[in-house]
Amino acid sequence: xxxxxxGAGYIGSHMVKELIKSKEVVILDxxxxxxxxxxxxxxxxxxxxxxxxxxLKSIFSEYSIDAVMHFAASSLVxxxxxxxxxxxxxxxxxxxxxxxxxxxxxxxxxxxxxxxxTYGIPDVDIITEETVTNPxxxxxxxxxxxxxxxxxxxxxxxxxxxxxxxxxAAGAIESGEIGEEHDPETHxxxxxxxxxxxxxxxxxxxxxDYDTEDGTCIRDYIHVTDLANAHILALEALLAGTxxxxxxxxxxxxxxxxxxxxxxxxxxAGKKANxxxxxxxxxxxxxxxxxxxxxxxxxxxxxxxxxEKIISTAWKWHQTRLKxxx
Ligand code: UDP
Numbered sequence: 001x002x003x004x005x006x007g008a009g010y011i012g013s014h015m016v017k018e019l020i021k022s023k024e025v026v027i028l029d030x031x032x033x034x035x036x037x038x039x040x041x042x043x044x045x046x047x048x049x050x051x052x053x054x055x056l057k058s059i060f061s062e063y064s065i066d067a068v069m070h071f072a073a074s075s076l077v078x079x080x081x082x083x084x085x086x087x088x089x090x091x092x093x094x095x096x097x098x099x100x101x102x103x104x105x106x107x108x109x110x111x112x113x114x115x116x117x118t119y120g121i122p123d124v125d126i127i128t129e130e131t132v133t134n135p136x137x138x139x140x141x142x143x144x145x146x147x148x149x150x151x152x153x154x155x156x157x158x159x160x161x162x163x164x165x166x167x168x169a170a171g172a173i174e175s176g177e178i179g180e181e182h183d184p185e186t187h188x189x190x191x192x193x194x195x196x197x198x199x200x201x202x203x204x205x206x207x208x209d210y211d212t213e214d215g216t217c218i219r220d221y222i223h224v225t226d227l228a229n230a231h232i233l234a235l236e237a238l239l240a241g242t243x244x245x246x247x248x249x250x251x252x253x254x255x256x257x258x259x260x261x262x263x264x265x266x267x268x269a270g271k272k273a274n275x276x277x278x279x280x281x282x283x284x285x286x287x288x289x290x291x292x293x294x295x296x297x298x299x300x301x302x303x304x305x306x307x308e309k310i311i312s313t314a315w316k317w318h319q320t321r322l323k324x325x326x
Pocket of ligand 1: 168186187188189191203204205206207217218219258281284
C-alpha cells in the first residue's frame with residue numbers, strides 16, 4: 001500500500017486518481033486546505049495530522065505501507081514571509097516527525113514534493129537540477145531544508161527518496177470531477193477563469209515592467225496529471241530498486257508570460273477579460289523556466305499537456321464547480 005499524505009489537496013488528489021489505477025492507497029489529510037469532495041472513494045481515508053507521531057504509528061501498524069508520498073505542506077509564498085513559523089512547523093518539523101516515524105517502522109521509500117522556489121532568482125535562462133539553490137522566501141527555504149535533511153538521512157540510513165521540484169502546477173483531471181480550489185485563491189490560472197465565469201470583477205497583472213519581452217513574469221506551467229505520472233515513475237523506480245536517491249525538475253520547458261496566459265484563457269473560454277495593471281507582487285522572480293531532460297532521460301517521463309490543454313481542463317473543472325455551487 002502507498003500512503004499519500006495530503007491526498008485531499010489539489011495535487012495530492014490528482015495523484016490518488018492516477019495511483020489508484022495500479023496500487024492500494026491510504027490517504028492522510030487533516031483537511032486544513034484539502035477538500036472532502038476531492039477524496040477518492042476507493043482509497044482508505046484517515047483524517048489527521050502528519051505531525052502527530054500517534055496518528056502515523058497507528059497507520060504504520062494497521063497497514064503495510066511500501067512507500068510514502070508527501071504532498072501536505074503550506075505553500076503560499078507571501079504568507080511564508082509574514083508567518084515563517086507556520087512554514088517551518090508545517091513543512092520542516094512535521095516532515096521530520098514523519099521521517100523519524102517511517103524509519104522506526106522500517107518504511108524507507110519516500111517521494112517528496114519540492115518546488116521551483118528552491119532556486120530563488122536563478123541566474124540562468126533554463127534551470128536544471130544543477131542550478132544553484134538560493135531560496136528568497138521561507139516557503140522555498142522550508143522545502144530546501146527538507147531536501148538537505150533527506151540527503152543526510154540518505155547517507156546515514158537506508159532511506160531511499162526522490163525529490164520532485166514542481167514548477168507551476170495547473171489544470172485538472174480530464175473528467176472534470178476534481179480540480180484546483182484554494183481559499184484564498186492566489187494562483188493565476190484559477191483567478192483568470194473565475195473572473196471569466198463572472199465570479200470576480202477583474203483580474204490584476206502584477207507588474208508589467210519586468211525585464212521580459214512583454215514586461216510580465218514568465219512561468220513554466222505543468223499539468224497536474226503530468227506531475228502525477230512523474231510520481232508514479234519515481235515510485236516504480238524506488239520500489240524496483242533502480243533508483244536510491246534522485247532530484248528532478250517537473251516542468252514543460254516552455255515559458256509563458258502572464259499576458260500570454262490571460263490570452264490563452266480568453267481563447268479557451270471564448271470571452272474577453274477585464275485586466276488591470278498593478279504593482280509587482282513581492283518575491284516574484286521575472287522568469288522561471290526549467291528543463292526536465294533529467295527525468296526524461298532517467299525515468300522516461302514525457303509531458304502530454306500543452307498550455308492550451310492545461311487551461312481547457314481547468315476551464316472544464318471551473319464550469320463543473322460553478323454548477324455544483326448553483
Ligand atoms: N499573477 C498575476 N495576477 C494574479 C495572480 C498571479 O499577475 O492575480 C502572476 C504572478 O505575479 C506570477 C504569475 O502570475 O508572475 C504566476 O503566479 P502564481 O501565483 O500562479 O504562481 P507562482 O509562480 O507564484 O508559484
